[in-house]
Amino acid sequence: MIFRARTRTDDELVTKNTRIMDSSVKGDVFTLKHAENVSGIIESANNDRLYGNNGWTKDKTMRKIATLPASILLKYPHLIKDKKALKKWLQTPEGMLFRTTEGGI
Numbered sequence: 001m002i003f004r005a006r007t008r009t010d011d012e013l014v015t016k017n018t019r020i021m022d023s024s025v026k027g028d029v030f031t032l033k034h035a036e037n038v039s040g041i042i043e044s045a046n047n048d049r050l051y052g053n054n055g056w057t058k059d060k061t062m063r064k065i066a067t068l069p070a071s072i073l074l075k076y077p078h079l080i081k082d083k084k085a086l087k088k089w090l091q092t093p094e095g096m097l098f099r100t101t102e103g104g105i
Contacts, residue, residue: 036071048100
């Protein structure tokens with residue numbers, strides 16, 4: 001695989017909530033460590049949980065149960081496809097922070 005070498009500025013790598021902490025190359029593996037401020041997502045999920053309509057759409061055909069930041073999906077990629085694992089994870093103390101509904105899911 002061929003990559004074009006390019007130096008990126010901090011403005012290109014950093015967003016309001018994400019910061020690049022470290023990067024390294026070992027052989028064919030490129031590792032990028034980043035930190036994400038998820039306090040805004042947790043606050044939004046908490047507001048949805050407290051003041052929302054329990055996550056249901058008007059016609060009650062879909063229900064929003066959580067708001068997950070990218071860092072969670074990178075940390076636990078199996079949650080994207082495994083609904084059973086996602087439901088189980090949302091019952092953990094870490095997962096409860098991102099829940100937008102009360103009660104069972």
